[in-house]
Amino acid sequence: MVQCVPGNKIIRKDNNIMAKKIPFITKEKAEQIRAEIPTPFHIYDEKGIRATARALNDAFAWNKGFKEYFAVKATPNPFIMKILMEEGCGFDCASLTELMLSDKVGAKGHDIMFSSNETPDEDFKLAYKLGAIINLDDFTHIDILDKLTGIPETICCRYNPGGDFKTSETGNVMGTPADAKYGFTHDQLLEGYRILKEKGAKVFGMHSFLASNTLTNDYYPVLASILFKTAVEIKEKVGVELSFIDLSGGVGIAYRPEQTENDIKVIGEGVRKAYEEILVPAGLGGVKLCTELGRFMLAPNGMLIATAIREKHIYKEYIGLDACAANLMRPAIYDAYHHITVLGKENEPCDHEYDIVGGLCENSDKFAHERMLPKIDIGDIIAIHDTGAHGFSMGYNYNGKLRSAEVLLKEDGSFKLIRRAETPQDLFATFDFSEYSFRN
Ligand SMILES: *Cc1c(COP(=O)(O)O)cnc(C)c1O
Secondary structure: OEEEOOOOEEEEOOOOEEEOOOOOOOHHHHHHHHHHOOOOEEEEEHHHHHHHHHHHHHHOOOOOOOEEEEEHHHOOOHHHHHHHHHOOOEEEEOOHHHHHHHHHHOOOHHHEEEEOOOOOHHHHHHHHHHOOEEEEOOOHHHHHHHHHOOOOOEEEEEEOOOOOEEOOOOOOEEEOHHHOOOOEOHHHHHHHHHHHHHOOOOEEEEEOOOOOOEOOOOHHHHHHHHHHHHHHHHHHHHOOOOOEEEOOOOEOOOOOOOOOOOOHHHHHHHHHHHHHHHHOOOOOOOOEEEEOOOHHHHHHHEEEEEEEEEEEEOOOEEEEEOOOOOOOOHHHHHOOOOOEEEOOOOOOOOOEEEEEEOOOOOOOOEEEEEEEEOOOOOOOEEEEOOOOOOOHHHOOOHHHOOOOEEEEEOOOOOEEEEEOOOOHHHHHOOOOHHHOOOOO
């Protein structure tokens, strides 16, 4: 159990002192926004987003041509995407509407990576039409794409090396690619590049995603070593020299205050070391790297802001929010930890134990279990941290709950509504009530 004390520190049960998570808005700011935009809403920090993008670009600046393709599924909002584009990022899309959104934002051609699976024909066609880099998920997709559109000059294949993925011989298993539905096997990959070359492809890439939300500076370097060695093998056995290697997503964030954050600079240097040891001696020193980070880019730069609307005293103490799992699904489905700050009470002792819950008719709708927090009063503003990625975007309409607004906190401290909240009309928009004799 974690206990927080006044100031910038938290004392754990074992008396170790650790840093506290500081929200990027104050109570005063939140109240000012709430007066115009009712809670719940997701808020994003422009300053933090830009700083994260710059830190990533800086960590990989040694690689000429490096590009981050932001994973659109994490935060599919055009205003957020525009900020990332201004910082030099492209977009990683997996569906028709993600492609449409990237197009609307103004991404062109190779600024879009299309990493999809079980891909419908129309998605392939749009990706081709937009000139996106198509990252094939399967060997059979070579023929499918060839018949649909022809093989584009630039093409990428997703590699699944099988087995378990560990960052060291004795390390923990971080992922089990053998169980993952994605990608080509090793032999399919080699054969795939041979066929793609025969069909006229000229610029080749390789992609792989082996573990999610990793909290170690070793994930990318170890993944990179596997891919770099495979690139050398492809050159030797197939005669295809890869032009780019996509390390995809998976760099995680410290959701818990006691966890140590990844250091992107150290990660970039680790990848550089593998690059210089494996690719450069093999004559592949021109390979461009790319990433498709979602969580790392946005999660810490977003929060779900809610109001405490009900309290309940039964076998446990409950605080009911105006937000629910439909606004943030991760705690309900993964039992994921999200840190909570009661705005304005940052320095009060955490001497009350609460379950912080939403109003879905599902007992899993709990943002926190038995969490030590300051005393919460009705009307207090509750900030749920690290919801900037896979937060709003995983939302749903169960129990007829409406999706919330999204707000951007701009660099100058002002705020902007970047998506309005849903209304009942939005929820009912797919019914044609005129077909029946309903009231209207
Ligand atoms: C989900 C996904 C990402 C982003 O993953 P994060 O864990 O958010 O970094 C990148 N690429 C592909 C293909 C994905 O499916």
